[in-house]
Amino acid sequence: MSSVNSSSAGSDVVTALRGPGSISIRNVSQTYGNGAEAVTALGPVDLDVPPGEFLVLVGASGCGKSTLLRLIAGFEQASVGDVAVSGGSPVPGVTSGVVFQQPRLFPWQTVGGNIDLALKYAKVPKTQRAQRRNELLDRVGLADTGDRRIWEISGGQQQRVAIARALAAETSLLLLDEPFAALDALTRERLQEDLRTVSAQSGRTSVFVTHSADEAAFLGSRIVVLTKRPGRVALDISSALPRDGVTPEELRGSPEYAALRAEVGHAVREAAAA
Ligand SMILES: Nc1ncnc2c1ncn2[C@@H]1O[C@H](COP(=O)(O)OP(=O)(O)OP(=O)(O)O)[C@@H](O)[C@H]1O
Structure with a gap:
């Protein structure tokens, strides 16, 4: 590779890691409480999310998914390590839009x-x-x-x-914490389908938290499975499923979706049992 190429590739990488909508998680751990009462909920975790990715965090109950989302939102500061959004510190209500399980x-x-x-x-x-x-x-x-x-x-x-x-x-970042968990199955599928379209149209980076391997496989352009507490990265995969040009029915009926769903489900079960 020539020096010109390598320097332009280098600047592309910097833009991807520090540009609007990027997320950088460096050696992040989160501990609640002190002394004998201390609970380490998360970490250490390292993740780089380039702009435009639809990242799904999936794992068993209590593995630290919401904790990681709150750190990215800036609702909490990490006990150890650094969280950067768009190249700077996350600021609640400014660097990201957040959707919770209850509409609030x-x-x-x-x-x-x-x-x-x-x-x-x-x-x-x-x-x-x-x-x-x-x-x-x-x-x-x-x-x-x-x-x-x-x-x-x-x-x-x-x-x-x-x-x-x-x-x-x-904001260039949308954070969603189990937004469809309280809805009936049909409504949930419909909203998943619409969110997939809306996020592709908006070009924003999204981070979506769920327990469900089905939901992760349907929505994610990238899927990260966390281990049980303290949550660490057990699996980090990119989805090869098309983001457009297929109907939701075609996608849900495809062998590729079934294989991805099975792979994620297997990883979630292994991570919860380990
Ligand atoms: N503010 C807090 N103080 C003490 N412990 C906490 C606090 N917030 C979270 N925890 C603990 O940290 C762990 C991870 O919690 P978190 O809510 O991030 O998990 P989760 O994967 O999102 O779980 P769920 O899927 O059930 O919502 C849990 O054991 C939880 O009890």
Whole structure:
């Protein structure tokens, strides 16, 4: 390789590791409590996530998935090691949008009102907010529900509003902590399908936490399985499944999806038993 090529490859790597939407986890561990009460929940973990990746963190209950997500969100500081988002320290509400298992919407606001508040918080000029709100609701399949009250819509629709609200912030990173776990199987599949499309369209980096090997195989462009507590990386694989050009039915029915689901499921069971 010539020196010109190697230096441009080097700068590509730096951009990928420090650019908007990148995540760098360096020797990170997280311990809660002190002395005899101390619980090491996570680590050590090293991960580099380039911009645009859809990373799924999967593992048994209590293995530290949410802990890692909270560190990436900046809700907590790591006991050991460094977490960088877009090349800097994560700042809650600024460097990433977050979707939780429960939608956590403002119940006294309408659907549109919830999105407006997020746009206002993101400092989107007032004159642009109505158009942005409508685009976001359209993107999550809620085009005609802007005037509905939160209690008038279903749990699945509320979670769609939560995703639209997280997208409103226009952060380069979207963090999702078991967002579909409380939903019925059909609604969950539908939201998985829509999230796959929405994330591909938005080009954002996503980190999605789940217990489910099926969900991990369907959604992830990359899948990381964590060991039982303290969570460490047991498996780190890229998915070869197509991100577009296939219907969800074709994808779910393909032998490649079945093989990936089986591989992830096997790794989760092994990691939980080890
Ligand atoms: N603030 C805290 N104080 C003490 N222990 C904590 C705290 N947060 C998490 N833990 C412990 O750290 C471990 C990892 O928790 P975490 O919620 O990250 O796991 P998880 O993989 O997301 O679990 P689940 O899938 O059940 O949500 C658990 O044993 C949990 O009890």
